[in-house]
Amino acid sequence: NAGVTQTPKFRILKIGQSMTLQCTQDMNHNYMYWYRQDPGMGLKLIYYSVGAGITDKGEVPNGYNVSRSTTEDFPLRLELAAPSQTSVYFCASRRLAGGGSTDTQYFGPGTRLTVL
Amino acid sequence: AQSVTQPDIHITVSEGASLELRCNYSYGATPYLFWYVQSPGQGLQLLLKYFSGDTLVQGIKGFEAEFKRSQSSFNLRKPSVHWSDAAEYFCALGGSGNTGKLIFGQGTTLQVKP
Numbered sequence: 001n002a003g004v005t006q007t008p009k010f011r012i013l014k015i016g017q018s019m020t021l022q023c024t025q026d027m028n029h030n031y032m033y034w035y036r037q038d039p040g041m042g043l044k045l046i047y048y049s050v051g052a053g054i055t056d057k058g059e060v061p062n063g064y065n066v067s068r069s070t071t072e073d074f075p076l077r078l079e080l081a082a083p084s085q086t087s088v089y090f091c092a093s094r095r096l097a098g099g100g101s102t103d104t105q106y107f108g109p110g111t112r113l114t115v116l
Numbered sequence: 117a118q119s120v121t122q123p124d125i126h127i128t129v130s131e132g133a134s135l136e137l138r139c140n141y142s143y144g145a146t147p148y149l150f151w152y153v154q155s156p157g158q159g160l161q162l163l164l165k166y167f168s169g170d171t172l173v174q175g176i177k178g179f180e181a182e183f184k185r186s187q188s189s190f191n192l193r194k195p196s197v198h199w200s201d202a203a204e205y206f207c208a209l210g211g212s213g214n215t216g217k218l219i220f221g222q223g224t225t226l227q228v229k230p
Contacts, residue, residue: 004159031216040125042206042220043160050215058217090159094216104150105218107159 002026004108006091012114013081021076021111023091031094032074033105034058034066036087043090049074081115088112118143120209122221129197130229137192137224139207148210149190150218151181155203163205166190177201202228 007022025032030051035043035058045058049068063085065077074093078085089112092105119142129135141147148167152160164175171183181192190207207221 033217035220040222042120042222043208043218044220045217048215048217056215092160104162104165105216107152107161109157109159 004091004093004106006089006108006111008111009109010112012116013078014116015081015083017081018077018079019081019113021078021089021091021113023074023076023108024072025074025091025093025106026072027093027095027106028071029093029095029106030071031105032068033092033094034064034074034076035090035092036060037090037110038087046076046089078113083115086113086115118209118219120207120219120221122205122207122224124224125222126225126227128227128229131199132196135192135194135197135201135226137205137207137226139190139192139221141188141190141207141209143188143209147190149181149183150208150210151175151179151190151192152206152208153177153203154206154223160206163192197226197228199228199230202226 004025033048034046037043044060047066049055055066088110090110091108094105121140150165151163154160163179164173166173166183173181179194205224208218210218
């Protein structure tokens with residue numbers, strides 16, 4: 001049971017390049033999330049998904065796109081990289097729990113992205 | 117508006133000393149509150165959470181937190197800090213809706229002196 005995995009761990013992009021950050025979970029969780037973490041700012045939600053085929057914007061979606069074709073995968077796409085997207089990106093997942101019992105989000109190890 | 121504030125950016129304590137990290141929230145209904153810890157270069161690990169019931173919540177690694185509705189606070193405590201506790205700590209707020217979206221505080225970096 002690997003939990004939430006993210007690839008790559010590190011990446012340097014040039015301005016205007018595109019890339020996809022991969023996220024996979026093997027816990028059969030319905031919910032998945034993408035956050036970015038900037039120094040002194042905590043984590044900000046970019047996009048989230050409540051199940052395969054369903055995605056929605058978070059707090060800071062501009063410049064990003066997502067898709068959710070399977071329960072396991074939730075890739076994050078940067079189409080035209082900008083220096084403002086230099087950040088650490090975390091993927092998380094959460095199961096749909098009945099009765100409001102547990103609501104924990106499980107986080108991946110992160111991807112450190114630098115745009116120059 | 118929903119928000120989380122962690123007033124202390126950095127805290128330094130001596131090993132063996134007690135620790136309290138502050139967290140204040142703003143939310144119009146019953147909050148779901150979480151404390152996560154992030155070791156350098158790692159993802160976030162859940163320490164503890166509060167949904168309802170007993171306002172004193174026990175977590176992993178000897179941490180506890182107390183929910184005080186009257187003060188809109190959810191402070192994290194540990195009676196005796198170990199050097200391995202040096203990390204960044206995040207308080208997070210979740211609503212009662214099913215989306216599970218979290219709002220994070222800015223984080224508090226804990227340094228432990230030998």
